[in-house]
Amino acid sequence: MSFPPAYRPDPVFARLGDDFSDPVDPANFPAAELRFWNDRWDAAIGLGALDTAAREAHFQRFDALPDNQSRPRAMRYHGHQFRTYNPDLGDGRGFLFAQLRDDQGRLLDLATKGSGQTPWSRGGDGRLTLKGAVREVLAAEMLEAQGVYTSKAFCVFETGEQLARNDEPSPTRSAVLTRLGHSHLRFGTFQRHAFEGAADRIDTLVGHAIEHYFPQLAAAPDAPAALLAAVVEQSARLAASWMAAGFVHGVLNTDNLNLTGESFDYGPWRFLPHYEPGFTAAYFDHQGLYCFARQPEAVFWALQQLATALGVSGDRSTLEAALNTFPELYRTALLDAFLARFGVASAGEAADEVLVRSFLAFMEASKLPWEAPFHDWFCGEASAARAMAGPRASSYTGEAFDAWRAALSAHAPVRSERLDHDLFGRAEPVSLVIDKVEACWDRIADGDDWSGFNGLIADIRDAGKGFDLGRDRLGFRP
Structure with missing residues (x-):
């Protein structure tokens, strides 16, 4: 198939040579069941028109993309693990598959997790559990919605193998994940x-x-x-x-x-x-x-x-x-990050510091769910009536709360029209605590029911639109 002009290959890392990475072959997986495809990002890098066969060819078998790396490359690195130096690291179950430019000319990577063994696998099987892939998709989606500069889960294929793991019931289902990121050059x-x-x-x-x-x-x-x-x-x-x-x-x-x-x-x-x-x-x-x-x-x-x-x-x-x-x-x-999450403008460095300190003191005293005050009090006093009529109104009282509200009221709302989004008509915030993740996975594991997973992603993306925090803050957004 032909690729559109938005597809702009530029495999620059491979050109550095074998001192920095090793050419490897992907695993030969017995099955290819597409479980996730990031339709928010595919067009931005010229891959939105791939049909089912092409998606499988490039992101399950890892056939080379046109004019890109001829073979995947496992990147070489070392690292401190829990502050102990380990000279035996490197891409052990992943590789750099391709590099391309986005519409702003930035170099982006397509890299994998669970794509098979490499010279750096250290005896591991080079695979990823399906649950691990589901968790990565959810984490990346939630962080993106919250304005965190994060890699994106680009796609997930279930691969038909049964894996043995110590930290979840085994045998468990397998998957290969491709992430889209702005550099995999690690410390x-x-x-x-x-x-x-x-x-x-x-x-x-x-x-x-x-x-x-x-x-x-x-x-x-x-x-x-x-x-x-x-x-x-x-x-x-x-x-x-x-x-x-x-x-x-x-x-x-x-x-x-x-x-x-x-x-x-x-x-x-x-x-x-x-x-x-x-x-x-x-x-x-x-x-x-x-x-x-x-x-x-x-x-x-x-x-x-x-x-x-x-x-x-x-x-x-x-x-x-x-x-x-x-x-x-x-x-x-x-301070900038908390102001963005509160939806308010700076009132000066000293006042901003008081705002964050008083918020943490209130949260420690109240034991409210972390996401609740950001949802209830977004844009500060512009949400006061909604917060005080909501399901957590009884928690918004006492000395610690009064101190935080006073600090919050000193900060002007930023783009309070965001409160018109239907997100703020919901009683409960969109959150991703572990119970939600496990409940989502249980439906997949027990009945191959992906509706909870898809619904959770839809909720997270809706929250991202409601808060509109300027995803990534560095411009890496669709």
Whole structure:
């Protein structure tokens, strides 16, 4: 079939050669049942016209897209896992399938999860459970609706294999997922080449990253420090947006953070049921290293490891200066993220800080569901009558609430016409706590009933339209 002009292939990473990735073959799956296709994003990258046969060919068998990578490539990287360095990492059950440009010229990746074994599988089967794929779709959709800069689940095929797993009933169904993202260059990509003492490869990666992701830095006299400063800024925004979303990633290892500050790779994630600073997502995070409140610390620590890797070829003093901008950038980004979620304008830095502090104090005292006040009080006092007549009115009382409401009332609504959306006629907010995810999965597992999954995605997308937070905030949107 012919591809439209919106399809703009540009497989630049493969051109870096075998020092950075390995050509691999996808698994030969016995079945191809399309379970999810992202019709919000396919046209933006020129793939909206693919018919059923073409979708299966390119996203289940992974036949090469025209003028793109001739073979998938498993990316090479290392990383700290729970702060222990692991030199045996790399794409173990996924690969970079293709790269293309969107209508604004940005380089995007199509990369997989569950597509088979690679040289970095470390004895694993290279597969993904269907439940894992369902969870990733839901996480990406919810974060996108909340204005978080996130990769998108592009498609999911159920693949007809039975998998054995320790963390869910086995045998369990299998799937392969393709995600659409704005870079899979991980912090650990740099760490691998630093570990091997390959300053020339670090320089190559720095140049590659600046050319394709940060072209505004092309003339920077100190390229490694300039790149790090940009990554620090993006990462501060990411950490702040997770906090405002009440999202717990679960595994913030250095191989799960990338240069563009885009959230990706959703394994044991959770959304807060209510405000709990020590809430963890991963059952194996026994020390709470990546709990909700420690996520900014985890991102900053990972940035320190990236700075160390860049130090193989860069100037350590300028790298340190770039790194140390994180705390202030994060503080500012956190205020911005909460203001966006409240739907109100800044009233000045001091007032904004009071707003966030008083909100967290109220949430700790009330134990309300995390999403409830954002739904009930969106645009501040413009929602007061609705909130005080709603199902949680009895919770909106007391000293902690009065302090938060006073702080909120000092902030003017932003685009209060958003309240006309039918989202705000609903009594309950759209949320994605674990009980909803499990109920959705149970219907699939017990009766192959996908109506709950499809309905949940429709609700999440409707919420995204209602809040209209400017998805991704960096312009990566349909």
